[in-house]
Amino acid sequence: MKVGIVSLGCCKNLVDTQKAMSFLKASGHSFVNDPKKAEVILINTCGFINDAKQESIDTILQMADYKTDRLKYLIVMGCLVQRYKKQLEKELPEVDLFITIDEYSDLAKILNDFLNSKTIKENKVVLATSDYSAYLKIADGCSNKCAYCAIPLIRKEYRSIKFEEIIRQAKELEEIGVKELNLIAQDTTRYGIDLYGKYRLADLLYELNKMNFTWIRILYMYPDEINDDLLEAMGNCDRVVPYFDIPVQHASDRMLKLMNRRGSKKHIIERVKKIREKFENPILRTTIIVGFPTETDEEFQELLEFIQEIKWNKLGAFTYSLEEDTASYNMEPKVDEKVANKRLEKLMLLQEKIAQENNEKYIGKTLDVLVEGRDSLDKRLYQGRSYGNAPDGIDGHVRFTSSRDIEIGEFAAVKIENVNVHDLFGKEVI
Secondary structure: OEEEEEEOOOHHHHHHHHHHHHHHHHOOOEEEOOHHHOOEEEEEEOOOOHHHHHHHHHHHHHHHOOOOOOOOEEEEEEHHHHHHHHHHHHHOOOOOEEEOHHHHHHHHHHHHHHHOOOOOOOOOOOOOOOOOEEEEEOEEOOOOOOOOOOHHHHHOOOEEOOHHHHHHHHHHHHHOOOOEEEEEOOOHHHOOHHHHOOOOHHHHHHHHOOOOOOEEEEOOOOHHHOOHHHHHHHHHOOOEOOEEEOOOEOOOHHHHHHOOOOOOHHHHHHHHHHHHHHOOOOEEEEEEEEOOOOOOHHHHHHHHHHHHHHOOOEEEEEEOOOOOOOOOOOOOOOOOHHHHHHHHHHHHHHHHHHHHHHHHOOOOOEEEEEEEEEOOOOOOEEEEEOOOOOOOOOOOOEEEEOOOOOOOOOEEEEEEEEEOOOOEEEEEOO
């Protein structure tokens, strides 16, 4: 059957989508990009915050509009289903099958039984994005239990994937020509502690560094778990890029404690200092929550001063999202929505200034750029990413000109001539 795929939410969700695609392909199904041509549409939903839930519902309803004689089945899986399956079954009769995360261990059988198909060839990885960049999930679930977060309710406790299985999957990605490997989990730095009684992310890096990847990037690192062994491994492994995605959420120690975040502002500052001492041009990325219950004007000002001090290369910020069944749900007083939005605007204006200043330091420098696109009208114009840009679209791009034809997925040396808040601009050095 012809299957249309919609994957919402984070890159960890995307890996689950790819597993479903792998099962479907191994059972003889094919994929189409146009929902009008699909006989089956599979939607992998996100249920992290209210905006993500709404996007998932809207997408389901939008895809349900395509149900005609051609479109036979609408299948919905993922975080939203895990959290609200009974309610969804009642309110969305347009959906033919709901699959929870708890059922993923039997995903191949569930899909085959429902679609009246069977596995006919070897199950090999199918990438939903490109053949040169891939995510590798090293763990699932989360045991941190941050006060605002529903992930432990949805994904359950932290579960590291066995070391040998990660290496097997990495070799499979290496064999198909992946150049950029991005390690993901809800907390990558915790890897191994549940299976082996100790942190093993450093061990994993040494093993992956033996493979033929150009870049290995780590995402979702918790500040209190970035230990010296990990920094040493990152420094010793030449394929591991100095990219530090560290979601800190706030700077006020009272706020951090109320959010049930481990560590303190002082510890975060010390870790950042150590990173900058050890690595040349490290990229520091973080996420911030403003308007968390009881956040005061003084604590928000402390947050602004902290951001000004650190000068993060990349920063994403969000207003607090009220999530049922989380520890913060009944915390009072809540911050007024208008106040929270004003704080967010002020914070992002500060970050724009910092980002512009950080980007201006690249002018005159030459960067290796992974080429991802070419302008359809001006064939001299290309778009790509340096090691400082993760593939999730948050970090911006490098846009450049070249006098030669460059294949997508190749690397190009680009001299930076101009910048803005998000992007770098230059030309290829030949």
